[in-house]
Amino acid sequence: xxxxxxxxxxxxxxxxxxxxxxxxxxxxxxxxxxxxxxxxxxxxxxxxxxxxxxxxxxxxxxxxxxxxxxxxxxxxxxxxxxxxxxxxxxxxxxxxxxxxxxxxxxxxxxxxxxxxxxxxxxxxxxxxxxxxxxxxxxxxxxxxxxxxxxxxxxxxxxxxxxxxxxxxxxxxxxxxxxxxxxxxxxxxxxxxxxxxxxxxxxxxxxxxxxxxxxxxxxxxxxxxxxxxxxxxxxxxxxxxxxxxxxxxxxxxxxxxxxxxxxxxxxxxxxxxxxxxxxxxxxxxxxxxxxxxxxxxxxxxxxxxxxxxxxxxxxxxxxxx
Numbered sequence: 001x002x003x004x005x006x007x008x009x010x011x012x013x014x015x016x017x018x019x020x021x022x023x024x025x026x027x028x029x030x031x032x033x034x035x036x037x038x039x040x041x042x043x044x045x046x047x048x049x050x051x052x053x054x055x056x057x058x059x060x061x062x063x064x065x066x067x068x069x070x071x072x073x074x075x076x077x078x079x080x081x082x083x084x085x086x087x088x089x090x091x092x093x094x095x096x097x098x099x100x101x102x103x104x105x106x107x108x109x110x111x112x113x114x115x116x117x118x119x120x121x122x123x124x125x126x127x128x129x130x131x132x133x134x135x136x137x138x139x140x141x142x143x144x145x146x147x148x149x150x151x152x153x154x155x156x157x158x159x160x161x162x163x164x165x166x167x168x169x170x171x172x173x174x175x176x177x178x179x180x181x182x183x184x185x186x187x188x189x190x191x192x193x194x195x196x197x198x199x200x201x202x203x204x205x206x207x208x209x210x211x212x213x214x215x216x217x218x219x220x221x222x223x224x225x226x227x228x229x230x231x232x233x234x235x236x237x238x239x240x241x242x243x244x245x246x247x248x249x250x251x252x253x254x255x256x257x258x259x260x261x262x263x264x265x266x267x268x269x270x271x272x273x274x275x276x277x278x279x280x281x282x283x284x285x286x287x288x289x290x291x292x293x294x295x296x297x298x299x300x301x302x303x304x305x306x307x308x309x310x311x312x313x314x315x316x317x318x319x320x
Contacts, residue, residue: 001122003174007046008164014039016061024051026106027066033060034112039104043161047174050181053139054158063108072121072130073100076148078158079115088141093239097154101136117158119308125178125227128238148189153180166290169283172223176260176286179212179225183253186238189300204244208233210253212240216259223260223286226252249320259299261286264293268308278305
């Protein structure tokens with residue numbers, strides 16, 4: 001499934017029937033449990049292969065649903081009382097997540113005041129990451145203890161809903177989020193030792209890495225993700241990452257981020273403007289969290305994006 005420009009929706013519901021009807025990837029049956037006022041605040045960000053649904057609940061409810069074919073679903077708490085929601089009898093802690101495979105049944109008890117996030121992921125893009133977990137493949141709920149500490153980017157996904165107020169997010173933002181999420185989850189769930197210098201089929205890691213760099217050189221100024229590189233070279237995104245790690249000691253995802261930061265610097269050096277230009281350059285290159293973009297930019301180049309612009313304005317020739 002191809003990435004799309006982020007589509008952002010938000011809604012508030014005051015009855016569980018409306019909440020059930022609003023679910024896109026589940027046929028849900030919900031029953032209000034606590035007496036009195038019920039409120040369910042929801043934000044949904046659709047990136048194509050990934051949908052991020054964040055929720056805040058006032059009032060408890062019980063729910064039964066089934067994950068759609070071709071999808072994985074990852075649930076994790078993002079705040080609320082110590083009494084967290086139960087998912088198929090599992091009581092996840094504040095740093096845990098629960099994973100459901102395609103077609104799996106979900107039986108949930110949501111606690112009053114609970115905040116949680118559901119990430120629905122396309123099998124074609126994330127099957128390679130999750131297929132190593134046999135319980136999830138067999139349709140069982142799988143507890144992933146400590147996942148949020150190993151993949152802290154999951155806690156930032158609800159912030160995607162704020163993109164509706166800045167710039168014009170494009171498909172590059174979605175691609176960067178999806179690519180980064182897959183890399184983070186693949187690393188967090190890794191159970192294999194460091195890759196050897198020669199990999200499957202006798203092809204060397206150096207040869208694949210060189211071909212990837214050559215591919216990138218033929219696409220200057222355009223953000224490229226691991227998925228695209230893998231498709232072009234006839235290998236999987238994980239294999240591309242393993243090759244870069246064997247040759248350079250860093251993941252292909254980190255390498256691609258450095259190239260995108262370099263392209264951001266080139267664009268900022270080539271133009272005047274202000275904060276709006278900085279945000280638009282960031283969005284065009286897939287950087288949606290502006291604070292983290294500025295930090296990464298400064299760590300790499302020694303100044304902030306705004307300082308790069310200011311220096312450009314000072315050194316630009318004055319038209320006569």
